Amino acid sequence: MSDILIKELGERIRSVRKERNMTLHDLQEATGMSNSALSKVERGAVVVGADNLYAISKTLGVSIDWLITGNAPAINKINELSYKTKKLDDEFLINEVISIFNELSRKEREDLFFVIKGAELMIKRQSIRNKNEAENNTSKITIEKSGYNYSNESKMINLPVLGVAAAGAPMEAIPYIEGYLEVQEKYKDCFIVRIKGDSMINAGMENGGYALVRQQQVVESGEVALVMVDNNVTIKRFKREGEKVVLIPENDNMSPMVYTKSLDVKILGKVVKWYSAQEAANIFKEEI
Structure with a gap:
């Protein structure tokens, strides 16, 4: 990702966060990222990872596609609905999603499909990561060798x-x-x-x-x-x-x-x- 795109992504995150009246601490609590890391992301000083980008988009109620490109307002509308209505009745949610989907062009529907598949992949990957971390925490071995302690963690x-x-x-x-x-x-x-x-x-x-x-x-x-x-x-x-x-x-x-x-x-x-x-x-x- 070019430096310009990284900077623009950070500016969009900061803009939406302020619109939501959220502090960096609020975003930290919701995403699990540190204040320092979030500050660097908003300044465009670092590239944000896929999982953290998904967490930020979900917290702010905007799509990943919009954060990266500044486009996709229709997809944004779905996330905006999710942000405003934290607890959604299933029938209401389904009807709203169908209504929004019917308003989209063919290209927008394809974009929405890949955003959803991307989110599904990230959720599955996070689940795998959590399992791996749990296994790693139980596989730490301390080795005595030449008078030194070595920590042999599974990587x-x-x-x-x-x-x-x-x-x-x-x-x-x-x-x-x-x-x-x-x-x-x-x-x-x-x-x-x-x-x-x-x-x-x-x-x-x-x-x-x-x-x-x-x-x-x-x-x-x-x-x-x-x-x-x-x-x-x-x-x-x-x-x-x-x-x-x-x-x-x-x-x-x-x-x-x-x-x-x-x-x-x-x-x-x-x-x-x-x-x-x-x-x-x-x-x-x-x-x-």
């Missing part, structure tokens, strides 16, 4: 594998958890997709392997990204050329995919690590 967590992404032609995403990979704790804000195809073979991404993806809506030109093209997902090297977006394969036998309208391509995240099928075999779990 591995389980991340969900969310279906398949094509390393070839774009293919339909499969929005369900098909298993888990045990990875380092530093990747706690990521998710995993299984790779299908060989268009990224020169980068080491093999068919049947797994890609570790950090959820974000902006990547630098030249970085490898998980992108959505017409409701299908693919892994490619992302490059922007003026008004055009180019998705570049890492396979000498394949040609780049060029899109004249950047709106045709939606970035879902940055690929930060990948595993071959053989490497993943030892850390894959069907359930936890």
Whole structure:
């Protein structure tokens, strides 16, 4: 995410917080973030993680999409309703959501769907994180060695594998958890997709392997990204050329995919690590 987008996101958070007559302490109590971290986020000094961004959006009653882009007023309306009415009758809530949904355009409905799926992913990931933290708290081992005490804390967590992404032609995403990979704790804000195809073979991404993806809506030109093209997902090297977006394969036998309208391509995240099928075999779990 560029420095300008980070600063604008922080300004929107501060603006809405003040509209709600909330102090930083109030936001801290609701989100679990520290005053110092929230202050840095509002100043645009740091990048806010996906889980914390979700907590802030839920507390302030605005959508994640709006916080990042400043757009999506209709989606905002749903969160505004949630903010004003803390305890909602189920029938009332369903009727309100249907009424708002019917007013949306096709594009707005698709955006709303992905906001909801993103929130669902974050909730599931938080549940997994809570379980991992509970397991880590019980697995601390103190080792006596050469007269020193060493604290050997488990730094591995389980991340969900969310279906398949094509390393070839774009293919339909499969929005369900098909298993888990045990990875380092530093990747706690990521998710995993299984790779299908060989268009990224020169980068080491093999068919049947797994890609570790950090959820974000902006990547630098030249970085490898998980992108959505017409409701299908693919892994490619992302490059922007003026008004055009180019998705570049890492396979000498394949040609780049060029899109004249950047709106045709939606970035879902940055690929930060990948595993071959053989490497993943030892850390894959069907359930936890």
